[in-house]
Amino acid sequence: MNYDRPELLDRLAAEYVFGMMSARVRRRFQTIQRALPAARQAVQAWEQQLTPLARSVPTEQPSAAVWDAIDRRTGGRSSRPVAPASAWLAGTARLAWLKPVLGVAFGVAATLGLVRLYPTAVVPVDEIVQERGTLPASYVGLLTDAANNPVVLASSTRHGKTMSIKILRKVDVPPGKVLQLWALPKDGVAFPLGVVPAEGKGSFQMADTSERLLSSVPRLAVSIEDTPARAGTSPAPYLLTGNCVKLW
């Protein structure tokens, strides 16, 4: 199907927002939305038009347990351990000043919770912060899945060539395939950065320094590829996407 046709995208977006699509078609169109900004825009436009229809639905009171679960899942009071490990707390306190920086920079409020949960994930920064009390100039990317769950945290110091990867949620990769990290420049074609692991931590050497590669890259993405991508190849549909920000 040729998704470049605006009238087709418009019709599909209206059907998606209205709820007409089967599970299979819905999933496919969600993938298209992730890869194609025009599809996302068409969906947003139809959400504007159609969502007012929901206003006539009578209200219903959910049980109190719903808020408790939301509070816990977003790192609120209900989620705090009764007797937290002191090292964990110390790590959290040390990075407390980072929260607003990361929160605004990522454009994802969850980052706040993330830094609390994974204080060492922003490493190689953590030890340096401890030593110098400052954060080195770095590029950091937080990639999320379709449901907005943080999955990959990528970080590299400004003038370094090493990209450090922390997988926050295991990714299912078909046997023989690889998870390819891409840089999506503001004006230009996506280019490959390196291969990331499906779980745990990892790192790879980039072709050049972060500063040279990423200074005009606002977004990163991950796709599943048959082999590590070379410069000039086109990416498969993106599985994960996220902002890439400068921290300095």
Add this chain to the structure above:
Amino acid sequence: MAAMIGSADLQQLLARVALGDRTAFRQLYDATAPSLFGVALRIVRQRDRAEEVLQDAFVNAWNRAAGYQAALSQPMTWLTAIVRNRALDELRSGARHSADSLEDRESAAAHEIEDERPGPLGLLEQAADALAIRDCLDAIDGVQRQCLALVYYHGLSHSEVASHVGSPIGSVKVWLRRGLEKLKRCLQSLA
């Protein structure tokens, strides 16, 4: 919908939520959860499933609040879209609650139309009244209107709608497509 609090107030709350303000998050929840829960409940039809949908939607809203663009959508539109998407995904997933058969859903839909507060068509008409597009809606063929209402408010699939209105699925698809085109024109006339 969020009757006690205006859109501007919700925007302020969302801006604070984006900065990680938990008090604002709770206020946003209190102000909007009953409306959003109503929307989810209509689609997934079971309180426990609707509560899961609401829970996921608010976690999602917390995570995405910083990306909310006030210039592009009203807070309630933004939140409702998150809830509807999650509810439709849940409904279509079919991964759980397989006992919730098509027959059950249809009879539940029929039951609701008979005796519960407004049925889907009633809701569509009320929404049209509120948006001042009732004349435009009434000009849409009756069966098309009914199909649209069953899909939008109850999340019925093509085959479920076909079974519900007792018509071939091919006809239902055509009715829905034509009905949606007409409804789009009604809503566009608002802009």
